[in-house]
Amino acid sequence: MRTIDTIYINGSFVQPHGKEEAALFNPATEEQIGIVRLGDEQDVDKAVSAAKAAFAILSQSSKAERIAMLHSLHDAVSARAADLTDAMREEYGAPASFIGFSVPHAATSFLHMASTLETYEFRRRIGHAEVEMRPAGVAAAITPWNSNYGFICGKLATAIAAGTTMVVKPSEMSAIQTQLLTECLHAAGLPNGVFNIVNGYGHVVGAALSAHRDIAKISFTGSTVTGRAILQAASATFKRVTLELGGKSPNVILDDADLDTVIPQVLAAGFANSGQACIAGTRVLAPESRLAEIHDRLAGAVATLKVGDASDPEVSIGPMVSQKQWDRVQSYIRLGQEEGARLIIGGEGRPEGLNRGWFVRPTIFSDVSNDMRIAREEIFGPVLCVIPYRDEAHALEIANDTVYGLQAYVFSSDLARAKRVAERIDAGRVVINGAPHEPLAPFGGFKQSGIGREFGTYGLESFLEPRAVLS
Numbered sequence: 076m077r078t079i080d081t082i083y084i085n086g087s088f089v090q091p092h093g094k095e096e097a098a099l100f101n102p103a104t105e106e107q108i109g110i111v112r113l114g115d116e117q118d119v120d121k122a123v124s125a126a127k128a129a130f131a132i133l134s135q136s137s138k139a140e141r142i143a144m145l146h147s148l149h150d151a152v153s154a155r156a157a158d159l160t161d162a163m164r165e166e167y168g169a170p171a172s173f174i175g176f177s178v179p180h181a182a183t184s185f186l187h188m189a190s191t192l193e194t195y196e197f198r199r200r201i202g203h204a205e206v207e208m209r210p211a212g213v214a215a216a217i218t219p220w221n222s223n224y225g226f227i228c229g230k231l232a233t234a235i236a237a238g239t240t241m242v243v244k245p246s247e248m249s250a251i252q253t254q255l256l257t258e259c260l261h262a263a264g265l266p267n268g269v270f271n272i273v274n275g276y277g278h279v280v281g282a283a284l285s286a287h288r289d290i291a292k293i294s295f296t297g298s299t300v301t302g303r304a305i306l307q308a309a310s311a312t313f314k315r316v317t318l319e320l321g322g323k324s325p326n327v328i329l330d331d332a333d334l335d336t337v338i339p340q341v342l343a344a345g346f347a348n349s350g351q352a353c354i355a356g357t358r359v360l361a362p363e364s365r366l367a368e369i370h371d372r373l374a375g376a377v378a379t380l381k382v383g384d385a386s387d388p389e390v391s392i393g394p395m396v397s398q399k400q401w402d403r404v405q406s407y408i409r410l411g412q413e414e415g416a417r418l419i420i421g422g423e424g425r426p427e428g429l430n431r432g433w434f435v436r437p438t439i440f441s442d443v444s445n446d447m448r449i450a451r452e453e454i455f456g457p458v459l460c461v462i463p464y465r466d467e468a469h470a471l472e473i474a475n476d477t478v479y480g481l482q483a484y485v486f487s488s489d490l491a492r493a494k495r496v497a498e499r500i501d502a503g504r505v506v507i508n509g510a511p512h513e514p515l516a517p518f519g520g521f522k523q524s525g526i527g528r529e530f531g532t533y534g535l536e537s538f539l540e541p542r543a544v545l546s
């Protein structure tokens with residue numbers, strides 16, 4: 076049992092003023108593994124004051140100084156990659172493939188920002204104006220549990236690159252991971268107050284940050300419902316906001332696709348991070364002409380997937396993060412059947428042989444129509460909907476008929492054709508034929524998947540305010 080009873084303010088681990096506590100669990104065993112003491116509004120005030128004092132210094136720092144800080148942060152996080160991996164496995168239960176991506180991704184986000192900074196011009200001339208990109212002011216980051224290290228490191232890297240200090244409110248369900256990461260960040264030896272980390276509930280610490288008069292910018296990743304609450308709270312003081320929200324991504328199989336290579340990629344996109352991914356390709360759009368073949372292959376491939384404890388390297392789907400998340404996914408599996416969708420594989424309950432842990436049977440529905448709730452709402456578990464389409468135009472109509480627009484996937488043997496289809500999908504990112512992540516390209520959603528972009532120059536500029544001086 077671990078007890079986490081400190082938060083991080085002004086360069087020190089301190090006891091929070093808040094007295095509330097939350098239990099921490101291993102989702103593979105359902106056992107309680109720790110307890111975290113949570114911060115409150117007074118802790119937020121202290122953290123914001125520290126960040127405000129440090130802003131006066133960081134905002135005046137040189138590019139070279141910020142690049143040096145980013146390199147120190149990278150080195151400090153990389154140095155404890157093994158510990159970070161263990162904590163993520165125990166407290167979150169992600170499969171080895173996802174942890175293997177997440178931990179290096181978190182560390183290298185500092186290097187990516189350092190390289191963005193190297194070539195970024197903070198001052199430019201436009202006609203007779205001198206335009207300066209200034210740090211926006213003290214920022215807050217509010218992050219979810221499904222990739223704790225990556226979201227904290229990515230947002231912090233961008234803030235520092237912009238010369239902006241930060242208060243981070245991570246998910247209260249990730250406190251063991253956060254504690255370890257904070258120790259790494261502390262070891263980087265940055266000036267006090269540049270970053271501050273306050274554990275706490277969303278409706279307490281998150282809400283206090285969203286309304287705080289000294290916070291100028293909020294970078295949030297989480298659900299669309301919470302994003303809306305933050306946007307409303309932020310509007311009172313006209314904070315700048317970046318919102319990275321939910322998705323219901325189309326996973327479009329064109330009729331010329333080579334199913335031998337495509338089916339494993341469709342499942343990798345759909346079941347990424349055990350299905351607990353905003354970018355999961357959960358609506359599989361399948362041509363009617365090949366529907367039977369696609370059903371067979373999907374069912375065959377899912378039957379070979381191993382669900383279980385992430386300490387087993389052969390496991391590709393881990394547990395849901397919490398009992399609440401498990402219940403939610405079960406309720407959608409029930410709902411799909413009630414709505415008249417056909418189960419091809421999976422269903423309610425735990426997979427065979429697993430009688431504890433928040434494990435879900437990887438589930439595929441077919442005969443799904445795009446107006447069913449299982450096709451419209453984010454389930455956030457390993458549950459996919461196969462939606463048949465007649466022709467390319469019909470596929471595009473279905474792909475875009477959603478309130479979301481975060482990411483989309485297109486599979487075809489003809490790259491030019493895939494690009495033509497990709498061009499007509501309303502999403503912040505379209506991935507063709509399983510292309511790998513590009514860390515410097517913009518990431519973010521259209522429509523209700525968010526506002527603004529992260530990564531590279533686009534992310535950096537979201538922490539900056541342009542100012543023109545005319546002479």
Ligand code: NAD
Binds near residue numbers: 220301354455
């Ligand atoms: P969530 O919205 O419940 O919580 C996210 C964070 O917001 C947590 O730290 C939470 O404590 C805080 N919060 C909750 N209520 C708040 C309030 N009123 N004011 C301020 N902060 C508040 O989301 P979650 O369940 O932790 O994560 C899953 C969701 O995140 C999914 O919808 C998923 O799609 C989304 N997500 C989006 C992206 C992206 O990049 N677009 C990435 C990962 C996850």
